[in-house]
Structure formats: structure tokens, C-alpha cells
Amino acid sequence: MKLLFSHENRLVVGNIRNVLDAAGIDTVYRNEFSGGGIGEVSPFDAWLEIWLPSEVDYPRAAALIAAAQQSDESPDWHCRSCGERNTAVFELCWNCQLERPDEAGADDA
Ligand SMILES: [Zn+2]
Known part of the structure; x- marks a missing residue:
């Protein structure tokens, strides 16, 4: 497993995941359900993360994320x-x- 992307804004993470889904890249969420526990954990612990089960996909996934974040x-x-x-x-x-x-x-x- 490789950490691919993390952001405090869940909408950003969801959007990135949609891009990866559309490209057929398998991803796993971490901290998906930790939002309910805010107050117990530091804000950084609650950042939603996207993990990549297969590191082979990493270069392609990273390129897709870069493209998604670029808004030329x-x-x-x-x-x-x-x-x-x-x-x-x-x-x-x-x-x-x-x-x-x-x-x-x-x-x-
Ligand atoms: Zn508004």
C-alpha cells in the first residue's frame, strides 16, 4: 500500500478519487469515518487519505492527480x-x- 493523496477537504479527496475511479485505478480510503470523532483526534489525524493497493499504478495515478489539480x-x-x-x-x-x-x-x- 502506498499513500497517494491526502487533503483536509473531503470534497477534494472525493474528487480525486472519482478521477482515479474513472481511470480504473483501485484506491482505498483511510480515515473515511473518522470525521465523527473530531474532538478526539487532532485535525491532521482526520485528513482523508487515498491509498494505492497496487504501487504499479502509482505513476499513472500521480499523473492523473497532477492533471486534476492543474486548472490551466x-x-x-x-x-x-x-x-x-x-x-x-x-x-x-x-x-x-x-x-x-x-x-x-x-x-x-
Ligand atoms: Zn458556497
Whole structure:
């Protein structure tokens, strides 16, 4: 098992996992259920992690993650509801889970 990715924001981790799933790469979550125990553990212990059972997949998985996190094509977008800034990899606002608007328009607000 190899640790592939970890992030404090579960939506980011879920998004990365979707990318890996779509590519047919097997992944395992760690800390998936530790969210309920916050207060007992330090915030870092509760970070959701993606582990790779088969290290053979690592180069491909790492490349997919890098591509997923790169948002050259798509600019960051601002949530219409709460105004938080979201990177292009997010389909939902990380803060309030509102869906990304179709037009990830320019800063005309
Ligand atoms: Zn929002």
C-alpha cells in the first residue's frame, strides 16, 4: 500500500478519487469515518487519505492527480451563494456545496 493523496477537504479527496475511479485505478480510503470523532483526534489525524493497493499504478495515478489539480484550462470560480473561491476541480462549492454555475464566468460580480 502506498499513500497517494491526502487533503483536509473531503470534497477534494472525493474528487480525486472519482478521477482515479474513472481511470480504473483501485484506491482505498483511510480515515473515511473518522470525521465523527473530531474532538478526539487532532485535525491532521482526520485528513482523508487515498491509498494505492497496487504501487504499479502509482505513476499513472500521480499523473492523473497532477492533471486534476492543474486548472490551466478552467479558471477558479466564485460561489454564487457564499462567495467562496473554488478551484476548477470542484464541481461543488467546498464551503456550502452549491453546484458550480455553468458559466464559470469572469469576475463581474
Ligand atoms: Zn458556497
